[in-house]
Amino acid sequence: MHLTDEQLNEYLDEATNERAQIEAHLSSCDECAARLSTLQNVFAELDSLPEVALTRNLAAPFTPRPSLPAQLPKFLTLTVTLQAAVALTAIIIAAPFIAQLIPVLELSSLSSVFIQLQTQWASWLDTLSQFQMPTLPTIPFELSSIYLMSAVVGVFMLWLVGNGLLLRNQIK
């Protein structure tokens, strides 16, 4: 029985507890002794190889790149600021009207709030059932309502334009 490659490797690594048996076999078997010296030469050659630096960075293609510029162009920042300003103005204009629509609830206790909501809901349903389209000769909207409507439409238009500009910039 000749020595296995594993036994020879372990012998070279000095990681064997069959050292005496292996040495006994090597001294009597030229074939295994030759295999051992071949293995020794291979390892010696591997050790003598110089460390070669990579000529190009292999990790580079996998490094995430920022797809968006860090800073938005000036005109876009202006658009966003304008949007915010107009939206804020619209909210300030609309707030009193919305406040008028929402009746003031007495927040004395939770149960009373619930009862108030219930009665309010009932009265809303009542109002809805009695709602009639305004007849043509009378002015369908109050002036304040027209302001409110135009403010909402204006904000919506600005919103669309601003977002369109933002999207176009991202696609580029």
Ligand SMILES: [Zn+2]
């Ligand atoms: Zn042998």
